[in-house]
Amino acid sequence: MHTAFAIILGAGCGLALLVAACTDLRSRTIPNGLTAGLALAAPLWWWANGLALWPDIAGQILFAVLVFALFTGAFALRAMGGGDVKLIGALALWLPWEPAIRMLFLMSVLGGVLTVAMVIHARVRKSSGAIEVPYGLAISCAGLWAIGERYLYHFG
DSSP states (O other), X not given: OHHHHHHHHHHHHHHHHHHHHHHHHHHSOOOHXXXXXXXXXXXXXXXXXXXXXXXXXXXXXXXXHHHHHHHHHHHHTTSSOHHHHHHHHHHHHXXXXXXXHHHHHHHHHHHHHHHHHHXXXXXXXXXXXXXXXXXXXXXHHHHHXXXXXXXXXXXX
């Protein structure tokens, strides 16, 4: 029962990440309800995967708080949007710290590539004004990889 439920929850997380990417691409926003839903579903994910309250769940929560605080600093510096910060924080609740670090690294690389592409696109089109990077796309792609990795690499 736990395995099937974990797969359903993982698929739900993946669907939420796809919605986040699409809405961020379209409107440069990530709905608060979506990130709240991800965060509120994390305890079900923990239960479905058999995490112990100590140290597993306590570690997940501590790591997510640290990640959220770090990226809140990026928001304060205007380097990242509030929806992006909330999405990263919600995802950190789903991932143990090692996969989460890999996800954050991949997110950074994808975000950098996306930013360069947006700058080139703006220069080619001779657009003026600030470039709004849909960083939720990079977060979602990295999150999809991190959630999917547990299913792809469980064979050996």
